[in-house]
Amino acid sequence: MASAISFKEVTRLPGTLGRAGELSTPHGVVSTPAFVTVGTKATVKSLTPDDLNSYVGNQIALANTYHLFLQPGHEVIKEAGGLHSFMNYDKPLMTDSGGFQVFSLGAAFGKGVTKFAKGEDGDVEKEETIEREARPTVYSKEIAAAHGKLCVVDEEGVTFTSHIDGSMHRFTAERSIEIQQALGADIIVAFDECTSPTADYAYQKEALERTHRWAKRSVMAHRRDYEAVKKQGIYGVVQGGRHLDLRKESATEMARLDFDGFGIGGSFSKEDLGESLRVVNEVLPADKPRHLLGIGEPEDIFMGVENGCDTFDCVAPTRIGRTGTIYTTGEGKLDLRKATFTRDLGKPDSACTCYTCTHFTRAYINHLLKAGEMLGPHLCSIHNLHFIVVLTDGIRQSILDQTYEQFKVQFLSRYLSL
């Protein structure tokens, strides 16, 4: 049966796993490498679809199953004609499975645990505490009640409480797929468990094998619905934490299943991100797309591309933008709230051609941010998304032009002010 999506490698980055390609979806072709703008709740925060088209230029966006299931509910969106119609966006969309939120909004919520492990061993005692509490399977309902939240993983799925109103819900692989079919994105994602970077090897392995069983059930659940299969492709998610053997095992298993593409999820350390991705992408088939889940600082994108990743999503551009920090070409990340910009009449990023940078000064944005005006976060989000999308487009072009190395050196030396 013809799949709803397909991928074609166009040009290989010599001597690496990197490539420029074309990802075909029912709502159009995505030229890769590409940055997927994050629109968790069926909106890229503060931007209209017209803003995205006019000011950002992204080719594809990502929404979230967990959030939309809780609010407004996938039935509402289905009745509205699906996500594209509901949010009036006609470009390719993907939905994340909700597996990550089990980790980020469940066990780890409010504990300051992120998917990125710190490079060095920090506060060991603290980490052990977090690990114990962040291991969903040891979470009893009593403990959960004491913490005011619930997140219990079992073989079939996850029982959790809403971070919005505390109501109890249950996700299984089949349920996640059912919800994602109702949402109707071009690309949906198999239900997975994202483990804490502080979890021990035994737990990571146990969770990984469970995720593999969920992956198989996810793809089977999706393939059963012929109508959905015509409209939606499905990605399997490689996990395995920071363990290369688990990563390789996971990639091998995912490659074996009938997926249209792959997500690479879970925790990494900044130091060995590249190696982890290489190990995974050496195993994943070259004729299918690979999406690096949740990672997308400028320097990370280079690392991901060189090691075979095609698409990236990351909340950073909008999250840091919302609180006033922008990417700049020559000064790295800049917090425009700082007093030093109060009278700075220069462009936010001197080298940028985005709407924000061609219309407003640092002083004005500094004022908006400090005054709590919503235009501030809006303008910074426009710039950051434009910045990262243009960067990714540039990476693609440099692969096509065989000038990747020069492009990378030039960009990073300016961005990191080396």
Added chain:
RNA sequence: GCGACUAUGGUGUAACGGUUAACACUGGGGCUUGUGGAGCCCUCAAUCAGGGUUCGAUUCCCUGUAGUCGCC
């Protein structure tokens, strides 16, 4: 003009006559990677002025100054 009350960081408030004058906001610095218009960490910053009582005064007394309220 008279009387009462008040006077503590930039702002608003704490502190039986007894360690280093506390808290919130603001200001400054930092963190943020399948979302978090949030949150957390660090930090600058004050006893209106001048006398007096006391071992010791933000605290009690006097004068001045300023403000608020009330009264001819």
